[in-house]
Amino acid sequence: MEPQDDPAAGEVLHGRGWRKAFTVTEMVDQWASLVGTVENGYEDFIDEYTNNLYSRNWLHEAWVLLPGHVLVAWNQRIQELDNRFRAATAFDDGQALSQFHWISRFDPDDMWWWRRHPRILVGDLGRALRSAGAIDAPSDP
Template identity: 65%
Template structure:
């Protein structure tokens, strides 16, 4: 199976597990990059959108367990860079702030246990009283 076929098969498999469509790694890395950039600048949308945007990183986590080694090797550096930036732009609160709005997944999904350091807009108004 080619890497492209493997990636498509993984996208379909995750879609059958409940993801709204058969995403590609490129789509979800782009989504993660977009969210990281927004968090660095100050994420202004509401909590529901924020947790929806966090899901792109969750998809990548699930896909990594299923993808072939070549695809993983190709994208790991970019994802690790984005993860570092996200950690720098967020504070770890063990999920306390987001837990009021969304069930927090297990600890290995660490991005759910962090909130933006810069609290602005609707998200800031929702989270600030909880911190």
């Protein structure tokens, strides 16, 4: 059984400019999909990758809007996905991504996912990031 959703948060964020009133379930699923793809080698275009990163932005923005029981229900799953993303990516303080997407507006502490790139650089994304100075990174011990 999936943890609970709160449609009010999605409505508020839709009113702030998100293209629709997403649910927590939808955005956790999108974040999980991106994490899994990054772990296996993200081959799509840089614009698609940065678009996919916004699923984590949505969760970040929704967090302050969600009631406590919803936060408790989802917190462990999101932390697990965040940990997997950190393990599958390398920190470069956003140097490579900033060549393609304006990331300076994202708080470096709160929106840490914008300051990392996949460790495995393959396909179109890999070529783009390498052109911006990214290198394949070994896994952390």
